[in-house]
Amino acid sequence: MAIYVPLVMVRKIEFFAVTHLFGDIMIVITLIVVCSYAGINAKDNGWDAKGVTFINSSLWPDAIGFSVYAFEGIGVILPILEVTARPDIYMRTLIITCTIIGFLYVLFSEYCVFSFGPDNLTTPLITDSLPKKSVITYIVKIAFSLNLVFSYPLVIHPANLVLESYLFAGWEKTRTRQMCKNLTRSCIVAASIVLALLIYDKLDKFLSITGAATCTPIAFILPALFHYKQCAKTTA
Numbered sequence: 001m002a003i004y005v006p007l008v009m010v011r012k013i014e015f016f017a018v019t020h021l022f023g024d025i026m027i028v029i030t031l032i033v034v035c036s037y038a039g040i041n042a043k044d045n046g047w048d049a050k051g052v053t054f055i056n057s058s059l060w061p062d063a064i065g066f067s068v069y070a071f072e073g074i075g076v077i078l079p080i081l082e083v084t085a086r087p088d089i090y091m092r093t094l095i096i097t098c099t100i101i102g103f104l105y106v107l108f109s110e111y112c113v114f115s116f117g118p119d120n121l122t123t124p125l126i127t128d129s130l131p132k133k134s135v136i137t138y139i140v141k142i143a144f145s146l147n148l149v150f151s152y153p154l155v156i157h158p159a160n161l162v163l164e165s166y167l168f169a170g171w172e173k174t175r176t177r178q179m180c181k182n183l184t185r186s187c188i189v190a191a192s193i194v195l196a197l198l199i200y201d202k203l204d205k206f207l208s209i210t211g212a213a214t215c216t217p218i219a220f221i222l223p224a225l226f227h228y229k230q231c232a233k234t235t236a
Contacts, residue, residue, distance in 0.1 A: 001189060007153045008160065008185045019150035026147040030127070031108065033140050037130050038115035047114045062208040069211025070105070071219035124204040156192070160185055 010016075056063075077094065084090050113121065116129045123129075127144070130137040164181055171177045199206045 004189045023147040042115040065208030065212040068215045
């Protein structure tokens with residue numbers, strides 16, 4: 001609360017542009033570190049294919065939610081198209097980008113499973129598979145924690161705007177309105193912290209359910225509905 005509440009009070013999210021870049025760099029560094037340790041483990045102990053099945057009979061439903069969760073950013077495709085400098089090559093760039101991302105998803109997950117072995121991947125966080133007492137592991141976890149601290153205001157900002165548009169519609173821009181907004185933002189921080197404490201050891205289940213419940217409309221239902229309302233000439 002002491003860290004997040006002051007950060008969500010910032011109205012100009014452009015302030016977090018530099019920290020967002022830091023977060024992107026940390027993601028790349030974390031991928032490199034995890035892949036490096038996975039390669040070292042495979043070199044020392046060999047590829048661990050024991051227990052790896054084509055379909056995990058107990059956890060396969062989680063994969064459906066995770067797959068749909070990958071569509072969470074699909075809502076920005078058209079807005080970016082409207083402001084891009086080269087709309088003529090946008091679709092080609094989009095297809096290439098999505099193909100590379102999909103390839104990396106599959107490659108990274110399969111590489112880690114066969115390197116660390118399914119018996120060692122028992123927690124939702126891949127960083128838990130890194131050497132426990134390694135200095136590099138501590139550095140990566142600390143740096144990634146800082147990334148989460150500074151990315152939280154960006155992630156929660158759209159939710160704050162939507163909630164405030166309903167709660168304070170028609171209010172004049174006064175000091176009272178600003179303080180009430182600060183109060184609601186503080187409440188959202190408190191709620192998200194409590195939720196995180198409750199589901200931290202079930203993060204994979206939470207993300208799978210969230211993806212299935214919220215990204216399915218974004219990826220499949222709403223686009224078809226918008227097309228039906230705006231473009232369809234018949235009901236067939």
